[in-house]
Amino acid sequence: MKTFWFFPLLMLSPLALAEAPWGTVDLKAAPALHQKHCVACHARMYGGDGSKMYTRDGRMLSNQRELLQRVAFCNTQINAGLFPEDEASLAAWLNQQYYHFTQ
Numbered sequence: 001m002k003t004f005w006f007f008p009l010l011m012l013s014p015l016a017l018a019e020a021p022w023g024t025v026d027l028k029a030a031p032a033l034h035q036k037h038c039v040a041c042h043a044r045m046y047g048g049d050g051s052k053m054y055t056r057d058g059r060m061l062s063n064q065r066e067l068l069q070r071v072a073f074c075n076t077q078i079n080a081g082l083f084p085e086d087e088a089s090l091a092a093w094l095n096q097q098y099y100h101f102t103q
């Protein structure tokens, strides 16, 4: 009998491990990129370290995909020339620090 409850768990696990839209990233790259390309402008708008941009009331984003798209959008706007893996790293890092979206 013991094996039976195990099967549903096995079947669920791929869902639980569903990959975020940014895939596997190097989170360590993000803080420096963020400091270099992103902070100044957000801080000009919101003061401090600019992180209020990510925690403000009525923020625009509601899931991981939108977060990744927003990072890509800001990158294009400012012509920072970040590679897709940089955008991915930034999005994953912002999610870890501020957004905490699970999907």
Ligand code: HEC
Binding pocket: 034, 037, 038, 039, 041, 042, 053, 054, 055, 058, 059, 060, 061, 067, 070, 071, 074, 075, 078, 080, 082, 090, 094
């Ligand atoms: C030249 C200014 C500027 C720079 C540089 C900039 N952004 Fe932004 N960013 C904005 C503005 C303006 C908004 C908000 C737009 C709005 O409120 O409609 C924004 C919003 C965002 C948001 C969404 C905030 C929310 O509502 O939850 C994210 C995420 C973000 N930026 C990421 C980045 C990242 C990552 C970088 C660096 C690669 C970056 N931004 C660089 C101007 C900038």
